[in-house]
Amino acid sequence: MFFGISVRGLAEPPTNTDPAVGYVGTKTCAQCHEAEHLTYLDTKHSESMERVDPDKEVSSATFHHEASGNDYQVLRRGDDLIHREILRGPDGEELARTEHPIVFTLGSGTHGKSYVYHDGSHFGQSPLSWYQDTGKWAMSPGYDVPFHPGFGRKLSSECFFCHVGDIDRKNGNPNEFSILEEKIGCERCHGPGEKHVARYRENPKFAGADNTIVNPSRLSRELSEAICQQCHLQAAGKAMLANKDEWDYRPGLPLTDFRIDYQYRLGDDTMRVVGHVEQLHMSKCYQQTESLTCITCHNPHQTVPAESTIEHYRKICLSCHTDQSCGEPHAKRVEKAQNDCSQCHMPAQGTEVPHTAFHHHRIGIHSGQATSVEPAVGLSPVLDVAELPGMVRKRCEALAKFQVAQEDPGNPNFRDYGIEAAKALIEVKNAGHADADATTILAMLARSQGQSAIAQDLAREVVASERVPSRPRLESLRLLANLAYQRREFAEAAKYYREVTELQSEPFDYFQLGVSEQNSGNTEQAIESLNKTIELAPQHVSAHRFLAAIYQSRGRGDLAARHSKLAGQHAMRLQQLQVKTQE
Known part of the structure; x- marks a missing residue:
């Protein structure tokens, strides 16, 4: 064990895996490792996220999204890049307009980029993305549907994990944080540099074995791959270990000491191979050697010129294989695939992300036929x-x-997962191994099964023990608020919803808070919360209707009529979209 964490595959773990070792930032690393830093800047990893530069963006675009009926605009306003969404009613009239200045781009731009705005306390995703293959703006992945969140999707610290170097979480709140290093930097692969810097400042000529920093090429295959897997392993489901989150992982340690990723198990008891990690692990090339790993082909300090890629990757293949290994004659290989091994053995295949395709990482013979869909029977x-x-x-x-x-x-394949999860978590809790995350989910499962009293007790247990504004505390507060709301104990519901809205900015919570405040006699606070609901979700019909009733009762007929009209227009718009989805 090393600082409470098992370090499999490494007799003497690097000392910077200790959670007490601090990060120093890429600029500090570059002072001594300028050449390595410059080679890294040529790679796409170094462009994982960038502060937006309107001069580098296509900043004039307008398009109509047929599925939702919304209009979208990209424009330049001074030094700001603006993304705008216009909701239109059944007759084409403008019902609402939402716009945000963009602060960051997400993604290297090889296939495309997504965009991030900041509303003063929380980060959010723009519904618009740029797709390199088509050279056009279009809806972001998952947004090309009639009902989508627009600007309503807030981004947590987990969302940024694979794009930024380091963050500062405000008191542990995953929804409110500042970004300390905007790009993936040296320490995401080499670990925190505090001890390394201290050693060489004290002794610039130190020449012995250095265990104060991680060199991925000197790790076991499991530990080396874990560095890549922290971002490139995205399976069907995952679970963090108790009292851990993504940002706790440190290079040089097993990823499974922080989280476990799961893939679907099929009817024949095999796993569905969908991600790069699973695909590579299913390859005979991987299984029959101990040397093949991610960095065999992907050198994080080397950018292969486009004109050299075929020869570069072919040379890697030929380090194990021979030219005679291929069953196709040389002339046919050249004619069919320009003698490019990857075209046949790692073909580009479509993904769930629109307009993009990635190379299949199961190295082998591919038929070109789509894999038949089999029912999932487990994880x-x-x-x-x-x-x-x-x-x-x-x-x-x-x-x-x-x-x-x-x-x-x-999905009927998962209909028993709730019951199965509840039984397992009850066993965990009875064995004395429960933690805030597990107890919160057990509370939510109890609520879903109609056991409100048990759900309330469990949620109160979490709120009493979890003092930092963590995700378990947030979800437990929301659960307690909702239970009080259902009991029509509106003053208690408002108390909980106030704290929830301080930790996270979601229209549902603000609406529930508005109704609770009004029913508790706090009309001004109700109006404020309902207006915030509409600011976050302009199409929120119930918020418009509730505001109309409040304004009518207060003699503000003008405002009552305005919100009543908007409620009707949005309701008709949503009804038409519903009909469209059923056609």
Whole structure:
């Protein structure tokens, strides 16, 4: 064990895996490692997120989104890049206009970029993305549907994990934080540099074995791949280990000491191979050697010129294979694929992200036919978790099942996941291994099964013990607020919803707070909360109707008529969209 964390595959772990070692930032690293830094700046990893520069963007565009009926605009206003959404009614009249200055671009731009705005306390995603392959603005992944969140999707610290170097979480709140290093930097692969810097400042000529920093090429394959997997392993579901989150991971340690990623298990008890990690692990090339790993082909300090890519990757293949290994004659290989091994053995295939395709990472013979869809019958961990305690594995699988069921509630293959998760978490709790995350999810499951009293007790337990504004505290507060609301104990509901809205900015919470405030006799606070609801979700019909009733009761007929009209127009618009989705 090393600082409470098992370090498999490494006899003497780097000392910077200690959670007490601090980060120093890429600028400090570059002072001594200028050449390495310059090579890194040529790679796409260094462009994972950037502060937006309107001069580099296509800043004049207008298009109509047929599925939702909305209009979208990209424009330049002074030094700001503006993204705008216009909601239109059944007759084409403008019902609402929302716009935000963009602060960051997400993604390297190889396939496209998404965009981030900041509303003063929270980050959010723009519904617009730029797609390099088509050279056009279009809806962001997941938004090309009639009903989408518009500017309503807020981004948590988890969303930024694979794009930024470091963040400062405000008192532990995953929804409110500042970004300390805007790009993926040196320390995301080499670990925090505080000890390394101190060693060489004290002794600039130190020449011995240096265990104050991580060199991925000197790690075991498991630990080296974990550095890549922290971002490139995105399976069907995942669970953080108790009292851990993504940002706790440190290079040189097993990823499974922080989180477990799960993939669907199919009817024949095999795993569905969808991600790059699973695909690579299913390859015979990977299974029959200990040397093949991510950095065999992807050198994070080397950018391969476009004109050299075929020869570069072919040379890697030929380090194990020979030119005679291929069953196709040389002339046919050149004619068919320009003698490019990857075209046949790692073909580009479409993804769930519109307009993009990535190379399949199961190295082998591909038929070109789509894989038949088989029903999922369970979840399996992608990585080896055999060394983790049984209760840890039980807890994490339960959390992953809960997540999968929440994300696809109508899927009959997951209809029993809630019950299965609840049984497992009850066993975990009875064994004395419960934590705030597990207890919160158990409370939510109890609520979903009609056991409100048990749900309330569990949520109160979390709120009493979890003093920092963490996700478990937030979800437990929301659950207590909702239970009080249902009991029509509006003063208590308002108390909880006030804290929820301080921690997270969601229209549902503001609406519930507005109704609770009005029913508690706090009309001014109700109006403020309902207006905030509409600011976040202009199409919120119930908020318009409730405001209309409040203004009517206060003799403000003009405002009452305005919100009543908007409620009717938005209701008709939503009804038409519903009809469209059923056609």
